[in-house]
Amino acid sequence: MEKRILKAVKSVLISVIKDTTTHPGLKHPLSDQTKDDIRICLDLITSRERELNEEAGIENNDKPHYVDEPKTKVVVSLDSTELSKNRKG
Numbered sequence: 001m002e003k004r005i006l007k008a009v010k011s012v013l014i015s016v017i018k019d020t021t022t023h024p025g026l027k028h029p030l031s032d033q034t035k036d037d038i039r040i041c042l043d044l045i046t047s048r049e050r051e052l053n054e055e056a057g058i059e060n061n062d063k064p065h066y067v068d069e070p071k072t073k074v075v076v077s078l079d080s081t082e083l084s085k086n087r088k089g
Helices: 002-020 030-056 080-088
Strands: none
Touching: 002 030
């Protein structure tokens, strides 16, 4: 139940950030204190999620990946029939 609550609160805070993000040069509708409070809340949520995962024996080594980030893994077929098909084609 706690994980569901954390996920819901995190989702709402992220939606608030998305909905209130302004274009560069425009005044942000949230005060600096409110923005700091949201950052603190998200940090607390993330810390608790990490604690719950550690208690459950779940390891999370994921990091954010961006759409335009180069792929670090390349799959190469070592099947000789695949190699011969590619050479002929």
